[in-house]
Amino acid sequence: MRGVFGFKRLRLKIWRRCTLLFFLCWAACWLLGSTFLFLVHRSVFSERCTDEKSHRILARLCLDYSKGALTGDLCEDLCVAQKLVYKQCLYYDRGKKVIQADWKGQPVILKSKKEIFSSYQRLRLLDEVETQDVPETELLLMVALEVKNVLGLELSNNTMGPLWTRRRDLHWKAQVASMWSLLQQEEYIYFSLLQDFSKHVLRVIGSCGHFYAVEYLTAGQAWHKTIFPLEDAVGPSFTGTKRKVKAITDIALSFLDMVNHFDNDFSHRLHLCDIKPENFAIRNDLTVVAIDVDMAFFEPKMRDILEQNCTEDEDCNFFDCFSKCDLTIRKCGAERANNNLQVICDKIFRHWFSPNLRGHTISFPLQLQLQKAVHECAKPEPKDLTQHQQTSLHSLSELYHLLQASQRELQKADG
Ligand SMILES: Nc1ncnc2c1ncn2[C@@H]1O[C@H](COP(=O)(O)OP(=O)(O)O)[C@@H](O)[C@H]1O
Numbered sequence: 133m134r135g136v137f138g139f140k141r142l143r144l145k146i147w148r149r150c151t152l153l154f155f156l157c158w159a160a161c162w163l164l165g166s167t168f169l170f171l172v173h174r175s176v177f178s179e180r181c182t183d184e185k186s187h188r189i190l191a192r193l194c195l196d197y198s199k200g201a202l203t204g205d206l207c208e209d210l211c212v213a214q215k216l217v218y219k220q221c222l223y224y225d226r227g228k229k230v231i232q233a234d235w236k237g238q239p240v241i242l243k244s245k246k247e248i249f250s251s252y253q254r255l256r257l258l259d260e261v262e263t264q265d266v267p268e269t270e271l272l273l274m275v276a277l278e279v280k281n282v283l284g285l286e287l288s289n290n291t292m293g294p295l296w297t298r299r300r301d302l303h304w305k306a307q308v309a310s311m312w313s314l315l316q317q318e319e320y321i322y323f324s325l326l327q328d329f330s331k332h333v334l335r336v337i338g339s340c341g342h343f344y345a346v347e348y349l350t351a352g353q354a355w356h357k358t359i360f361p362l363e364d365a366v367g368p369s370f371t372g373t374k375r376k377v378k379a380i381t382d383i384a385l386s387f388l389d390m391v392n393h394f395d396n397d398f399s400h401r402l403h404l405c406d407i408k409p410e411n412f413a414i415r416n417d418l419t420v421v422a423i424d425v426d427m428a429f430f431e432p433k434m435r436d437i438l439e440q441n442c443t444e445d446e447d448c449n450f451f452d453c454f455s456k457c458d459l460t461i462r463k464c465g466a467e468r469a470n471n472n473l474q475v476i477c478d479k480i481f482r483h484w485f486s487p488n489l490r491g492h493t494i495s496f497p498l499q500l501q502l503q504k505a506v507h508e509c510a511k512p513e514p515k516d517l518t519q520h521q522q523t524s525l526h527s528l529s530e531l532y533h534l535l536q537a538s539q540r541e542l543q544k545a546d547g
């Protein structure tokens with residue numbers, strides 16, 4: 133009997149010790165984890181913009197406007213009528229300036245690569261001529277040269293309308309100087325030129341000096357459970373797993389549309405080399421929009437960027453765009469070895485198509501097929517480039533097919 137009691141006491145003792153040890157370990161991990169998070173958090177947010185700084189930037193813009201140095205269709209609303217009102221800033225100090233504002237009750241975003249107008253290169257022509265008599269054709273030629281320089285594309289005169297249309301009522305020097313500051317921003321050129329051809333790029337609303345206004349959308353967030361905060365895009369009443377899964381399926385299909393469109397619908401393929409949730413947004417109708425195209429390149433420019441000297445494949449990686457090192461000539465291949473779809477599968481779709489998010493709203497076999505297809509699509513490229521293109525086409529059509537099947541299942545469950 134004593135033996136049994138002794139054994140029980142020993143077990144209790146061990147159990148108590150284990151619990152204490154477990155508790156101590158848990159407390160230590162918690163402490164370490166919080167310290168780590170605190171440090172990361174502080175280092176990320178310490179360089180965030182402040183309201184004060186952003187107000188200063190806009191005040192300076194308006195001062196330059198009042199002096200007649202710059203102009204634009206939104207300057208009056210921003211600087212005089214107060215119809216364009218500052219709300220908050222969204223940028224990191226070292227990055228481009230991204231400011232949320234309210235324009236006649238509608239949210240908009242103001243963007244500029246640099247803070248101050250005079251930091252942009254000034255057009256020499258403006259100091260050389262005094263009158264308005266610079267022929268329109270000469271200005272258009274300069275715009276075309278700048279576009280060729282920035283995008284590596286040759287454009288005809290009639291496609292440059294969104295970049296330069298003179299307004300007779302405004303001071304012409306300020307107009308040309310403002311246009312020139314905008315033309316030094318690749319993003320502005322992309323957004324303006326692709327406006328009428330693509331629903332997957334931001335709409336430009338107007339400009340004032342070096343700042344241009346674009347539509348305000350629901351941007352992606354790396355840590356958000358559904359990447360895009362769906363309640364913000366569709367409305368606060370947007371709840372329920374099934375509606376969320378349906379929305380994610382629609383957004384994923386829109387991503388595929390965008391990939392297909394950027395690959396095939398322009399005169400050259402458009403490569404996205406900085407693919408992450410924060411660089412995409414959704415409209416209310418769940419269309420995916422590329423909101424940060426600083427690292428987007430049409431094929432000719434992409435080839436120039438990739439074709440570098442190398443000693444190994446790693447030398448041929450340019451953010452999300454890779455090519456292969458030809459060791460015999462020690463040069464990177466000009467052709468990109470991966471593609472937009474592959475990176476989107478890897479950095480966005482993988483997050484969505486995991487069992488815990490989709491719950492039981494879609495049948496298990498279809499869920500498995502989707503996970504497998506996303507895994508295949510995200511896999512590193514095969515050695516042979518033609519084989520790679522075929523694999524990618526196959527991935528695209530398979531994903532389309534599976535997502536459409538998910539949509540049908542969800543609709544059937546509704547009906
Ligand atoms: N049109 C927009 N609508 C809503 N949020 C936006 C918009 N444009 C940018 N943002 C927000 O601002 C952030 C920074 O903008 P982005 O153009 O990506 O600048 P950066 O080049 O500094 O990354 C984005 O990640 C997004 O959260």
Ligand SMILES: [Mg+2]
Nearest residue numbers: 410411423424
């Ligand atoms: Mg960005």
